[in-house]
Amino acid sequence: MLAVDIAGIKMKTPVMTASGTFGFGPEYSDFVDLNQVGAIVVKGTTLSARSGNRGCRIAETPAGMLNCIGLENPGADQFLTMTLPKLANYDVPVIINISGNTVEEYGQLAAKLSVTGVAGFELNISCPNVKEGGIAFGTVPQSAASVVREVKKNTTLPVIAKLSPNVTDIVIMAKAVEEAGADAISLINTLLGMAIDTKSWRPVLGNTVGGLSGPAVKPVALRMVWQVAKAVRVPVIGMGGIMTALDAVEFLLAGASAVAIGTANFVNPRASVDIAEGLKDYLVSRGLKQVQDLVGQVNNKL
Amino acid sequence: MPKTIVKAEVLAHKLIGPEVCELTLKASGLVQMARPGQFVHVRVADTIVPLLRRPISIADANAAAGTLTLIYRIVGHGTELLAQTLPGSRLDLMGPLGNGFVLEAERPLLVGGGIGLAPLVYLAKALCTSPITIVMGGRNKNEMYWQDIFQSICQNIHITTDDGSMGRQGFTVDVIDDILTGDSFDMVYACGPRPMLEGVARLAKERNVRCQVSLEDHMACGVGACLSCTCAATDGKRRKVCTDGPVFWAEEVFD
CATH class of the missing domain: 3.40.50.80 (Nucleotide-binding domain of ferredoxin-NADP reductase (FNR) module)
Structure with a gap:
């Protein structure tokens, strides 16, 4: 009933965990059976280890949060030797979110990490918190396309392009990555935001600005998923503030073939499986046989 | 170390100093694993504002009675809401989290x-x-x-x-x-x-x-x-x- 196939990645449920919010997975194994998660998209991985940004890295905002972690991660080698073997204990697709400083680095990462146990790649061309790479590739259609082409040259695994909402026209970005060969599109990454301490008159975040996530961004994410799903043929993975099964239903109706849970993991570590269960109940209550019956079914005719 | 999530019943909640509260909870299943220096991650409300849990250190744990004591300072919106929690209500606690103190000291x-x-x-x-x-x-x-x-x-x-x-x-x-x-x-x-x-x-x-x-x-x-x-x-x-x-x-x- 819940099984989906996203660009060849077979998942037991359409509910994935979003990169950066679920670590590498085992961090949450005390609370949730990782075998019941649709897919784990691991923390953004770079060629070399990164220590991330200095100073305060998170700030709570109304119904949301800002973060400026800055892609702290142990690097691709450590991922291969330390983390991937642990994930082999679970029956769950592992998608690696990769981030490079240059187009070539994305290709090198894809080549290096195309190993047994890896189900696919999500291209982070939308991180708002690093100086090089990241969002710089995600706001110019030609740059985004060149990253996708480079990765496709270096792997046979499915490639998912993760789009930034910090653009004027998300459809142009989506079409550019689809044309370049992306097998699926995920959106949205965080919205660029800011918070200021009124006592010190200083920015709350160490990096001054950061990415906004959580329920506060859901309407924006939903609108963008709807726009993109209409415009492309490849499957869309919808994310942005999903807290409940009904939130997930909205994204599916808007055209997403799967969804990812991000900030909600911090509030409820079991969110990804709770939402999958709730989705099943919803399908039953509506007399539907499969999750695909919802995808893109929003009816906006008068 | 194992961790869990429990709906802990508030047994007592009082102000013990300026802006400082002592909260006693029945947290069976969690308290038995708690060691000095660890903390719990508390949902102060079931709403999405405030969204995130609040990390609060464990001030006491009685495994036999299943009771957990937290002493916290009211520093913002989240802890203000927490301070309004009345005995009999339940709080969503995640823990025990982190590594505690090494209990190897004679002096x-x-x-x-x-x-x-x-x-x-x-x-x-x-x-x-x-x-x-x-x-x-x-x-x-x-x-x-x-x-x-x-x-x-x-x-x-x-x-x-x-x-x-x-x-x-x-x-x-x-x-x-x-x-x-x-x-x-x-x-x-x-x-x-x-x-x-x-x-x-x-x-x-x-x-x-x-x-x-x-x-x-x-x-x-x-x-x-x-x-x-x-x-x-x-x-x-x-x-x-x-x-x-x-x-x-x-x-x-x-x-």
């Missing part, structure tokens, strides 16, 4: 500043040694409700206040040198503001006394996934305050 010196004294209550009770010496620091005598809490579990109590309204005027660090000189200790445990921790760690190092410090930071996940709370360690690598800490050997995080 321990405890040093706490402000709300940093909270985890030292459970530590002092768990140490099963005597005598225990504690240095308590606060802004003024109104904050020294801690004396009532510690007088039955610590034999030697030293107090400092910023304004001199109780004990010696100054900071905890100002008296530790004398205390370390006057007696022999084999372990210093410290929790409080970062400058205090750095000062205590430096003095302990000078005297060749082992020292553990409990750090705090903003956290989202509490389980090592989001990397909001990482800090630079002296070996050049990073540590997660939530899972590698919050208790560290001083030399691991301070030069």
Whole structure:
């Protein structure tokens, strides 16, 4: 009933965990059976280890949060030797979110990490918190396309392009990555935001600005998923503030073939499986046989 | 270490000092695993505002009774809401999280500043040694409700206040040198503001006394996934305050 196939990645449920919010997975194994998660998209991985940004890295905002972690991660080698073997204990697709400083680095990462146990790649061309790479590739259609082409040259695994909402026209970005060969599109990454301490008159975040996530961004994410799903043929993975099964239903109706849970993991570590269960109940209550019956079914005719 | 999520019933909740509350919960299943220095991640409301959990150190745990005590300061919207929680209601708790204190001391010196004294209550009770010496620091005598809490579990109590309204005027660090000189200790445990921790760690190092410090930071996940709370360690690598800490050997995080 819940099984989906996203660009060849077979998942037991359409509910994935979003990169950066679920670590590498085992961090949450005390609370949730990782075998019941649709897919784990691991923390953004770079060629070399990164220590991330200095100073305060998170700030709570109304119904949301800002973060400026800055892609702290142990690097691709450590991922291969330390983390991937642990994930082999679970029956769950592992998608690696990769981030490079240059187009070539994305290709090198894809080549290096195309190993047994890896189900696919999500291209982070939308991180708002690093100086090089990241969002710089995600706001110019030609740059985004060149990253996708480079990765496709270096792997046979499915490639998912993760789009930034910090653009004027998300459809142009989506079409550019689809044309370049992306097998699926995920959106949205965080919205660029800011918070200021009124006592010190200083920015709350160490990096001054950061990415906004959580329920506060859901309407924006939903609108963008709807726009993109209409415009492309490849499957869309919808994310942005999903807290409940009904939130997930909205994204599916808007055209997403799967969804990812991000900030909600911090509030409820079991969110990804709770939402999958709730989705099943919803399908039953509506007399539907499969999750695909919802995808893109929003009816906006008068 | 195993962790869990429980819906803990509030048994008692009272103001014990200016803006400081003591919350006692029935947290069976969680409390039996709790060690001094660990914390719980608390959902202060079932709504999406405030969204994130609040990390609060464990001030006491009674495994037999299944009760957990938290002592926290009201610092913002989240803890203001938490302070309104009434006995009989339930709170969603995740934990116990983090690594606690190493309970290997025959002659321990405890040093706490402000709300940093909270985890030292459970530590002092768990140490099963005597005598225990504690240095308590606060802004003024109104904050020294801690004396009532510690007088039955610590034999030697030293107090400092910023304004001199109780004990010696100054900071905890100002008296530790004398205390370390006057007696022999084999372990210093410290929790409080970062400058205090750095000062205590430096003095302990000078005297060749082992020292553990409990750090705090903003956290989202509490389980090592989001990397909001990482800090630079002296070996050049990073540590997660939530899972590698919050208790560290001083030399691991301070030069």
